[in-house]
Amino acid sequence: MPPDLFGEIDPPHRLLMGPGPVNAHPRVLRAMSADLLGQFDPEMTGYMEQVMALYRPIFGTQNRWTFLIDGTARAAIEASLVSLLAPGDTLLVVDFGRFGLLLREIGERIGAKIEMLSVPWGETVPMDRIAAAIERVAPKVVASVHGDTSTTMAQPLEGLGALCRAAGAYSYVDATATLGGMAIETDKWGIDVVTGGLQKCLGGPSGSAPITISDRAAAHILARRHVERGIARDDLANGAGSRIGSNYFDLAMVMDYWSEKRLNHHTEATTMLYGARECARVALGEGLEARFARHAAAGRAVTAGARGLGLTVYGDDRFRMTNVTGIVIPEGVDGEAVRRRMRDDFEIEIGTAFGPLTGKVWRIGAMGYNAMKHKVLITLGALEAVLRAEGFACEAGAGVDAALRSYEA
């Protein structure tokens, strides 16, 4: 252990243009420097109420039950599935990438019966195939990712909720990578549970995950309420449903904590809550339509710029996420060497890929505080220089010019 205990935190000033985390909005980090409050302080519970109100428009919902899970995005995914599903229930997974596989994996550990509706990476799943699968397997829960960063594809979700409700199923959507950057229409789509993360389009740090739950799903979950012995109260009857398989992720208890009952569960992560609150204030202050347009413009510019450099953009244009773009690593180019040079010479991070796409694509994100013209242009200019240094012939200036034209169109 060095005498200065490794010194003060002092990260390099790096532009994070990967699939997340991205650079945090400075207002979010400033909000997180406020001192703590007791968890049942009226001011603290007031902030909790405000967070609920601020995230409703971000989720496109009127759901009362809109709050935060204290963990990273996948904590909210697991909380949703373990609270909706009991062992033996059928989970239908709409699978078009790594995070579809994660839904399967979490469902398996819960003891659910898994039915996969899978398409090759780079595609999305047609709604008529989802309808047919729901009819065939009669699932308890249908789960889908919205934007799967592993493939950069966004699954169309319009109509999913109606299909599920007609079949008596609950619907779950993982919107980690799109919340605050693409429209999430929880109520219009009729989705029962939607979760997100702060570290993508909301421009905050990971560690707190927004969630919204329909009244219908909340009733199902609250019927599984089993209050901890140490804090049992006469006015809190246990439900008739099966006990939820996790304590930390028991959404019935978390809802009791976020309700006027204020039943103690975990100690709310105060600083992360301050950050989540500011993420929402920044997003709503900008205006959601403007924000979605800013992300779409940045995504179009990345795509145009990559093509201007003679690169191939991965996946189907019709279903592209606006905020993360996959770029096929050209034949003969060492993808990792390019990423290293981007970092070492330009202090810019771009993303690698997972699973079948490992070594085959880079992923460039333009999300939250980084979905900005100058950051896209700087990244494309740097990529051009790095590609040339790595022996890939590309026309000087063509990437930046194409991106600028895209912005001007």
Next chain:
Amino acid sequence: MPPDLFGEIDPPHRLLMGPGPVNAHPRVLRAMSADLLGQFDPEMTGYMEQVMALYRPIFGTQNRWTFLIDGTARAAIEASLVSLLAPGDTLLVVDFGRFGLLLREIGERIGAKIEMLSVPWGETVPMDRIAAAIERVAPKVVASVHGDTSTTMAQPLEGLGALCRAAGAYSYVDATATLGGMAIETDKWGIDVVTGGLQKCLGGPSGSAPITISDRAAAHILARRHVERGIARDDLANGAGSRIGSNYFDLAMVMDYWSEKRLNHHTEATTMLYGARECARVALGEGLEARFARHAAAGRAVTAGARGLGLTVYGDDRFRMTNVTGIVIPEGVDGEAVRRRMRDDFEIEIGTAFGPLTGKVWRIGAMGYNAMKHKVLITLGALEAVLRAEGFACEAGAGVDAALRSYEA
């Protein structure tokens, strides 16, 4: 939604002298304002390595596997138990308060067979009774809280590890409320898994939970490794043990993430990691012995001050936590009215109680950044004034004077 979206975060400047969270050390909040890094950036993984090194002395261990769980303290408890226990395994709980009941509750949800070794609240469990219980029930895991804030008692743990190892059991200790404030001797006590939290004696916000795991327990957990399909790699064989019942809390995958393998799991909560790193730097910079002495002095002063005011201190003096003190609410005094006045007139929070102690005791914490003479004295002075206002006769100045004498002794 108001036009200013509820305004900037601006909590009242309140002195938090309850059982936690307490006021964060300003250095911790400042460290958390640094911008983010990509999760596989060499600087980020370097910070992760530093965190591992910084928490080893705080846990009193040489354990390689010393890292953070991304959630509040109870997230680390659940991660420990779900990774150690398979359904049907026997969990012996050393139970002396609410958080012993929480261990039971989490174990039940995992499907473990629960054996409780319980004593009345206010007591601790003699080691010979633990030894007899281990012999009787042959548990897979023995779990105990160190300091249970619900009763303000600290369980002696010397010898527990040896008893468990002799019986082929794993030991788990929840040190949420004592880590960084009382000596935790993981290696000397021979405990296999110990977890903590930041929001008590470490003077940070909740939302990240330090954990340490012995090589022996790590081998057991890694034998249960089941890598997610989306990120499977040829060099990562699955173990022969049963799959862990949670993805988020799968310590085998979390260890792979914190190892040089850097297998992607969650996206590390960067800002919370910065905060956890600074909590440890503050603690080690002060010196652990000095820090424990500071907490002990503050706890003695609270006890002396309460007695000086004619109040009864709850529980057994021999086993008192140094950092949280229970004070019996005198006959005829409205405990909640006192807490309200403390907050409204003095901006000081003191704690209420849970379960059988609800309405019977207050809990005064002096932890982390708040385990300081002036904060103890101010709290006792305020309590005296408030008690008088609520009709309890106490000698003017007697609490503060007794606390000062305790500091001078």
